[in-house]
Amino acid sequence: MAEVLVLVDHTAGEVRKATFELLTIARRLGEPSAVFVGEAADAAAAAGSLAAYGAEKVYVVSDPEVTAYLVAPQAEVLAQLVESASPVAVLIPSSPSGKEIAARLAVKTSSGVITDAVDVQPGGAGVETTQSVFAGSYTVKATVTKGTPIIAVKPNSAAPEEVSGAGTVEEVTVTLSDLAKSAKITEAKPKAASGRPELTEAAIVVSGGRGTAGDFGAVEAFADSLGAAVGASRAAVDAGWYPHSNQVGQTGKQVSPQLYVAAGISGAIQHRAGMQTSKTIVAVNKDEEAPIFELVDFGVVGDLFQVLPQATEAVNAAKG
Amino acid sequence: MNIVVCVKYVPDAQSDRTFTEDNTTDRVGVDGLLSEIDEYAVEEALKIVEAGEGEVTVVTMGPEQAADAIKKALQMGADKGVHIVDDALHGSDAAATSLVLAEAVKKIGTPDLVITGMSSTDGIMSVVPAMLAERLGLPQVTFASELTVDGSTVTARRDGDTASETIVASLPALVSVTDQINEPRYPSFKGIMAAKKKPVEEWALADLGVDASLVGLDAAWTRVESFTKRPPRAKGTIVADEGDGGTQLAAFLSAQKFV
Numbered sequence A: 001m002a003e004v005l006v007l008v009d010h011t012a013g014e015v016r017k018a019t020f021e022l023l024t025i026a027r028r029l030g031e032p033s034a035v036f037v038g039e040a041a042d043a044a045a046a047a048g049s050l051a052a053y054g055a056e057k058v059y060v061v062s063d064p065e066v067t068a069y070l071v072a073p074q075a076e077v078l079a080q081l082v083e084s085a086s087p088v089a090v091l092i093p094s095s096p097s098g099k100e101i102a103a104r105l106a107v108k109t110s111s112g113v114i115t116d117a118v119d120v121q122p123g124g125a126g127v128e129t130t131q132s133v134f135a136g137s138y139t140v141k142a143t144v145t146k147g148t149p150i151i152a153v154k155p156n157s158a159a160p161e162e163v164s165g166a167g168t169v170e171e172v173t174v175t176l177s178d179l180a181k182s183a184k185i186t187e188a189k190p191k192a193a194s195g196r197p198e199l200t201e202a203a204i205v206v207s208g209g210r211g212t213a214g215d216f217g218a219v220e221a222f223a224d225s226l227g228a229a230v231g232a233s234r235a236a237v238d239a240g241w242y243p244h245s246n247q248v249g250q251t252g253k254q255v256s257p258q259l260y261v262a263a264g265i266s267g268a269i270q271h272r273a274g275m276q277t278s279k280t281i282v283a284v285n286k287d288e289e290a291p292i293f294e295l296v297d298f299g300v301v302g303d304l305f306q307v308l309p310q311a312t313e314a315v316n317a318a319k320g
Numbered sequence B: 001m002n003i004v005v006c007v008k009y010v011p012d013a014q015s016d017r018t019f020t021e022d023n024t025t026d027r028v029g030v031d032g033l034l035s036e037i038d039e040y041a042v043e044e045a046l047k048i049v050e051a052g053e054g055e056v057t058v059v060t061m062g063p064e065q066a067a068d069a070i071k072k073a074l075q076m077g078a079d080k081g082v083h084i085v086d087d088a089l090h091g092s093d094a095a096a097t098s099l100v101l102a103e104a105v106k107k108i109g110t111p112d113l114v115i116t117g118m119s120s121t122d123g124i125m126s127v128v129p130a131m132l133a134e135r136l137g138l139p140q141v142t143f144a145s146e147l148t149v150d151g152s153t154v155t156a157r158r159d160g161d162t163a164s165e166t167i168v169a170s171l172p173a174l175v176s177v178t179d180q181i182n183e184p185r186y187p188s189f190k191g192i193m194a195a196k197k198k199p200v201e202e203w204a205l206a207d208l209g210v211d212a213s214l215v216g217l218d219a220a221w222t223r224v225e226s227f228t229k230r231p232p233r234a235k236g237t238i239v240a241d242e243g244d245g246g247t248q249l250a251a252f253l254s255a256q257k258f259v
């Protein structure tokens, strides 16, 4: 069976859930081969977990130069592997960097690229993808008609399945071009961990907007009662109340959780673009005319500072 | 410092966006405008040039109406425009778009900086900037939320999920900006009047030496097989808080098994 390359997303060898989802998707198309770029010491730990989700091969690229520059080196690594392994597809996490790696790889290999896929199935001349476009108002099915399908897949697009693969480690050496080494990462300030789930991976997201007036306490407490990630509207981010990395919407994160709660958010089109495909939507807003109510499964017209604490208490009580 | 800003004319997100019979985005039957995110790219270019010297050229590829996107950028203060318009371009994918834009940038004469928005407001793929960098062989400095140009280097802050990174490259370079980077200006009355006299060139594919067989719907490397409008969401329950709104909300979540 032909190989399917999966670019591993990890922090110091700790593999993110989205990668396991990609391995699960890869098994529908062929034999999953994980591509791990990082420290050699971290590779061993990662290889074990990658094998546990079906990776037959784990290509390890431990050249420190690869991670010292922005995205271009990863694209070169993958281009070399596409050349040597002739995979049926390349799957990449659909993060900002992942999409850029996919973009460069597509140009290098003259291949079609599809981003933000929410499903990937065998079909057509290879693979058929599903995407959600125009702020979630349309579902599009697409295929790649040239080269090796390069697909950037959104988190939560498949339930990761544990099945053991051989996980055979293969060291890969790469030669990077000067171009790949032209945008250097000179500093990386790690973000403080919130202890909450990652926004794009979370099953539940509770977001606050301008209606919080800068006090996210009620939003965070409600999120914690549900084990949820915390999001924010751009108005809240622009005001400096919450970090930009938590912004939901067109120029923030696009999330698609099982449950999305919008508190003190009006529901502007740019915000909707980031949350409209959520399974269940709930809103708390003082204004019964707020457009967010057009989307909801359940809405409360009221003051979030009254409604959320009461709901938090009831949820905590129900959990016992 | 000479800067080229690549902008896109997009269907207005407030209008009903749809597809045409050949499964491409309807760009003719709907109201369009300069993609809002590209206003940040234009603003950044203007700020850099105003702090020193040089020229800002805006480039767009799109149908006749796309001239409106250039006009808006000229009204904001850009110096001149290039509109690439050719029937053969209809249905071009990101790869073809980046090919055409790259050739246009080369024809203008590779500037010190090429600036784009982080994504368009219609496709939101965010792939064209990276493709452009690859095709032009320029350093890729994308998703900049802060930018400084100093002599021959450009430094950007790029906020990621796990870290905020500092990216450094030498000029010429390709930069894409986020909507965190600045506050785009509104065109002034003076700007609107001045824009009328600014030069805009129209280029066809032949002017760029790009073979028509490499662009357009038939040359696309991906194909939309089908599209379906999502059914409108079923009307939900909306309650007015009369003292027990939170309790009702919790009850709904319990019934839906979220608790």
Ligand SMILES: Cc1cc2nc3c(=O)[nH]c(=O)nc-3n(C[C@H](O)[C@H](O)[C@H](O)COP(=O)(O)OP(=O)(O)OC[C@H]3O[C@@H](n4cnc5c(N)ncnc54)[C@H](O)[C@@H]3O)c2cc1C
Residues within 6 Å of the ligand: A208, A209, A210, A211, A212, A232, A233, A234, A235, A236, A247, A248, A249, A250, A251, A252, A253, A263, A264, A265, A266, A267, A268, A269, A270, A271, A274, A284, A285, A286, A287, A290, A302, A303, A304, A305, B036, B037, B179
């Ligand atoms: C290029 C561009 C990109 C953008 N990208 C994004 C994006 O990624 N994400 C995003 O969110 N926005 C984005 N926006 C901004 C968007 O247009 C809206 O301005 C923004 O979403 C509004 O945020 P909000 O709903 O929090 O604020 P508002 O629209 O001001 O709404 C606040 C709401 O809170 C309610 N409220 C007030 N007090 C209370 C209370 N005590 N209890 C309950 N309800 C209360 C009000 O009734 C109101 O409905 C973008 C805009 C542009 C131009």
